[in-house]
Amino acid sequence: MSFQQDETAGDRELVEAVNTEAGELIRLLRCSHAPDPVLATATEHIRAAMESLTPYLRQGEGWSTVSIASDTPGLGWLEDDLTRCMPYSPVSGARNPVAPPIRMWRDGNEVRGEAIFSPTYAGPPNSVHGGIIAAVFDELLSMANVISGSAGFTGTLTIKYLRHTPLDRPIELWAVNERNSGRKQFSRGEMRVDGQVTASAEGLFIRPASQMDA
Numbered sequence: 615m616s617f618q619q620d621e622t623a624g625d626r627e628l629v630e631a632v633n634t635e636a637g638e639l640i641r642l643l644r645c646s647h648a649p650d651p652v653l654a655t656a657t658e659h660i661r662a663a664m665e666s667l668t669p670y671l672r673q674g675e676g677w678s679t680v681s682i683a684s685d686t687p688g689l690g691w692l693e694d695d696l697t698r699c700m701p702y703s704p705v706s707g708a709r710n711p712v713a714p715p716i717r718m719w720r721d722g723n724e725v726r727g728e729a730i731f732s733p734t735y736a737g738p739p740n741s742v743h744g745g746i747i748a749a750v751f752d753e754l755l756s757m758a759n760v761i762s763g764s765a766g767f768t769g770t771l772t773i774k775y776l777r778h779t780p781l782d783r784p785i786e787l788w789a790v791n792e793r794n795s796g797r798k799q800f801s802r803g804e805m806r807v808d809g810q811v812t813a814s815a816e817g818l819f820i821r822p823a824s825q826m827d828a
């Protein structure tokens with residue numbers, strides 16, 4: 615089952631735009647200290663938006679179970695926008711409002727990218743939460759595997775937190791698949807700010823045996 619087989623570019627822009635707005639709403643809820651009457655009005659508006667969306671909720675195979683991957687024909691990954699192959703990803707999906715703004719593109723055999731983390735993703739003061747950093751590496755390294763031609767599930771992911779990764783500043787992303795061996799993919803990556811590495815990761819990803827047999 616597909617999301618909308620005849621989806622136009624305009625539809626796509628609207629879906630992504632409303633998710634961007636919802637992400638901004640989450641940031642405002644996280645960061646605002648509004649008085650009660652303002653909160654009450656905001657709650658009414660949010661309920662109205664929920665009521666308008668609820669009739670269009672699709673459930674079942676091929677929709678809510680589609681997870682991070684796309685069931686929409688034509689939404690493969692692009693060299694200059696790798697995130698398009700996982701539009702519902704909670705890490706980078708343009709169709710998931712909890713995802714921070716992240717871009718990833720192919721640079722030869724490597725993945726490069728950029729992310730900006732608002733206080734929605736804060737951990738230590740003025741810094742990105744360590745679990746969020748791990749989640750971004752999980753996807754970044756997976757993308758490096760994808761462009762290498764072999765991808766699997768995360769088996770082991772090791773993160774080194776070298777210094778705090780700051781909020782509200784462009785974070786440079788980099789990853790490479792170092793080698794594939796049978797069902798295993800070995801990849802590593804870094805986050806950098808002004809050229810300085812704030813965190814690095816190594817991952818071992820494994821393609822399940824059942825998929826080999828298929």
Ligand SMILES: CC(C)(COP(=O)(O)OP(=O)(O)OC[C@H]1O[C@@H](n2cnc3c(N)ncnc32)[C@H](O)[C@@H]1OP(=O)(O)O)[C@@H](O)C(=O)NCCC(=O)NCCSC(=O)Cc1ccccc1
Pocket residue numbers: 682700752753756766767768769770818820821822823
């Ligand atoms: C598939 C597998 C990881 C491995 O199962 P099987 O195939 O039955 O494994 P089998 O026992 O046949 O051993 C084969 C070889 O592998 C080795 N080895 C095994 N395990 C590990 C290990 N953990 N760590 C290290 N090595 C391990 C084992 O020693 C053996 O080595 P050998 O050949 O003797 O040298 C399974 O445990 C699983 O599904 N786990 C849950 C994964 C999951 O949920 N991940 C999170 C969600 S995915 C995600 O988020 C990423 C994503 C993001 C975006 C987009 C896409 C993806």
